Amino acid sequence: EAGVAQSPRYKIIEKRQSVAFWCNPISGHATLYWYQQILGQGPKLLIQFQNNGVVDDSQLPKDRFSAERLKGVDSTLKIQPAKLEDSAVYLCASSLDRSWTGPYEQYFGPGTRLTVT
Amino acid sequence: GQQVMQIPQYQHVQEGEDFTTYCNSSTTLSNIQWYKQRPGGHPVFLIQLVKSGEVKKQKRLTFQFGEAKKNSSLHITATQTTDVGTYFCAGKTSGTYKYIFGTGTRLKVLA
Numbered sequence: 327e328a329g330v331a332q333s334p335r336y337k338i339i340e341k342r343q344s345v346a347f348w349c350n351p352i353s354g355h356a357t358l359y360w361y362q363q364i365l366g367q368g369p370k371l372l373i374q375f376q377n378n379g380v381v382d383d384s385q386l387p388k389d390r391f392s393a394e395r396l397k398g399v400d401s402t403l404k405i406q407p408a409k410l411e412d413s414a415v416y417l418c419a420s421s422l423d424r425s426w427t428g429p430y431e432q433y434f435g436p437g438t439r440l441t442v443t
Numbered sequence: 444g445q446q447v448m449q450i451p452q453y454q455h456v457q458e459g460e461d462f463t464t465y466c467n468s469s470t471t472l473s474n475i476q477w478y479k480q481r482p483g484g485h486p487v488f489l490i491q492l493v494k495s496g497e498v499k500k501q502k503r504l505t506f507q508f509g510e511a512k513k514n515s516s517l518h519i520t521a522t523q524t525t526d527v528g529t530y531f532c533a534g535k536t537s538g539t540y541k542y543i544f545g546t547g548t549r550l551k552v553l554a
Contacts, residue, residue: 361544367546367547368447368531368533368544368545368546368547369486369531369544370544371541371542371543371544374540374541376540381540381541382539382540382541384541417485417486419486429473429474429476429491429493429535431476431488431491432476432478432486432488432533432542433488434485434486434487435485436484436485437485
C-alpha cells in the first residue's frame, strides 16, 4: 500500500514570497490533515478535511494560509506571503475516519521542510 | 483551550534501563493515540486507547489510559538503541474532530 505522498521535500524562500505544498493521501482515506511542526515541538493542526469539506481550521492563519482539497483526494496548502516564523516542517496526514466510523490512526507523509529567509 | 502536556521533556537512559513518559490533558479525552518520531522522520502511529483504564502491550511497550481519561503513559522495558526518538501523545475531546498533540518526550539511549 502506498503511503502519504508530499512534495516538495524541501523549500527555501525569502520572506514575503509565496509557496505551495502538495499532498496525496492514502487511497480511500476520507480525512486529511495539515500540521505545522516547529523544531522541538509537537505537530500543530492547521486544517482538517473530511472528504472535501473543512471540519476544523481554527488554528489556520487565514490572512496568509489557505488550503483546498479538490474532489476529496489531493490537497494543497499555500502560504502567501511567508513570514520568518513560518519556517517549519509541514506534515500531511490521512486517516480512514468518516463521520460514522473511527477513530483510526493517522498516517503521516515525509513532510516538507520550509525555510523562510 | 485544550492543552496536552508531556513529561519529561527529555530523558537519557542507559541501554537496558526502563523508560516512562506521561501525558496529561486539561480536558477529558474520548481517545488518545501515541506516535513515535525518529530524528529527521515523521510521526509513526504506535497505539490507540479508547476505554477508561485501558492497558495495551506491544512487546516491550506498555500503554495505559487513566481512569478519568485525562492522562496516559507509555512505559518501555529494557530500552534498546532502536527506541531512540521523540514520543508524542495525541488526544481528542469528545464532540471535536481534531487531535491535540502533546509536547513530546525525547528519548536518548546510551549504548
